[in-house]
Amino acid sequence: MTSLQSESGTPVAASRVDLSTEIPSPGGPLRLAHPIMPASGTFGYGEEFEPFVDPAVFSAIIGKSISRERRTGNPPPRTIETPAGMLNSIGLQNPGLDAFVESYLPRMAQYGVPVIVNTVGRTLEDYVELTRVLDVEPAVAGFELNISCPNVNEGLQFGLDPEATRALVAAVRAETKLPIIAKLTPNVTDIGEQAVAAEEGGADCISVINTLVGMSVDWRKRGSRLGRATGGLSGPAIRPVALRMVWQASQAVSVPICGIGGITRPEHVLEFLVVGASTVQVGTHLFRDPACLTRWLDEIRDLAHDEGLERLSDLVGTFEAAG
Numbered sequence: 001m002t003s004l005q006s007e008s009g010t011p012v013a014a015s016r017v018d019l020s021t022e023i024p025s026p027g028g029p030l031r032l033a034h035p036i037m038p039a040s041g042t043f044g045y046g047e048e049f050e051p052f053v054d055p056a057v058f059s060a061i062i063g064k065s066i067s068r069e070r071r072t073g074n075p076p077p078r079t080i081e082t083p084a085g086m087l088n089s090i091g092l093q094n095p096g097l098d099a100f101v102e103s104y105l106p107r108m109a110q111y112g113v114p115v116i117v118n119t120v121g122r123t124l125e126d127y128v129e130l131t132r133v134l135d136v137e138p139a140v141a142g143f144e145l146n147i148s149c150p151n152v153n154e155g156l157q158f159g160l161d162p163e164a165t166r167a168l169v170a171a172v173r174a175e176t177k178l179p180i181i182a183k184l185t186p187n188v189t190d191i192g193e194q195a196v197a198a199e200e201g202g203a204d205c206i207s208v209i210n211t212l213v214g215m216s217v218d219w220r221k222r223g224s225r226l227g228r229a230t231g232g233l234s235g236p237a238i239r240p241v242a243l244r245m246v247w248q249a250s251q252a253v254s255v256p257i258c259g260i261g262g263i264t265r266p267e268h269v270l271e272f273l274v275v276g277a278s279t280v281q282v283g284t285h286l287f288r289d290p291a292c293l294t295r296w297l298d299e300i301r302d303l304a305h306d307e308g309l310e311r312l313s314d315l316v317g318t319f320e321a322a323g
């Protein structure tokens, strides 16, 4: 490991590169040891990962979307591999709010890193009620609003309409001072407009992207390889789209961006930071390599150190557009 000179002239070891970041909120910033979190729906509520990795290797835990009612999800098959990615049609299966608070949240709280609850509803009132109940739970450090799931019939209604996004975020804002992350869909033509709507509603952070609507067709069957016609595409195949949307969203708003989509290497984390993300989430890749983060943090420190950076956050938004 090489060592660089800091401004004060003392050598800086890679291990000293500051990876920390924060998500602001009316109640004070949520401080994170580093920018990497698990993407909702790819990490359960942490417990399935315990045999492979200490969930606290992530800077915060984000679990599968929680709705007020228990949901059983869509008929199988619900996942299928695609070139450089996968399609899923899980359909927001989850234990429901009461069981989550009683059985899952206490376990997540023990991991020792902030718990950000990803919520989903059919109506604005659903999101408000979820926030009201969860806001008083000491274990909850923030919210990610899933207004972008393509796998349920009503899942995208808020995320496709700037007015609905603004109203929803504002209604949730009235219930909590904790950080609100609005998770946007890539299935729109103008991600900047959606990001602005979420920011105007009071979001503290914008996460992009959820999955892209896709299909996998068995022509002999004249039908889908999934249990429903369409699914959500994730994994490396969507990374170029995600990078573009993070870049566009970061130019449209002043709140921080959380970049999601196709991250499979430490360098990809840095790419997302350069185009404007200050945090990221890793999703589909966790199915292949659930313990990847135990190696990535050191690798990221080394990469940043070799680039002469003392703070990883100095990379955020440094993209220089050509032409």
Ligand SMILES: Cc1cc2nc3c(=O)[nH]c(=O)nc-3n(C[C@H](O)[C@H](O)[C@H](O)COP(=O)(O)O)c2cc1C
Residues within 6 Å of the ligand: 039, 040, 041, 042, 064, 065, 079, 088, 090, 092, 118, 146, 149, 183, 209, 210, 211, 233, 234, 235, 236, 238, 260, 261, 262, 263, 281, 282, 283, 284, 285
């Ligand atoms: C199997 C599966 C289930 C998912 N479930 C949810 C979910 O419940 N809520 C949500 O907001 N996003 C969900 N997502 C989307 C991911 O959080 C993430 O936005 C997307 O997969 C892109 O990141 P990736 O390419 O790293 O997987 C799911 C993704 C997958 C693959």
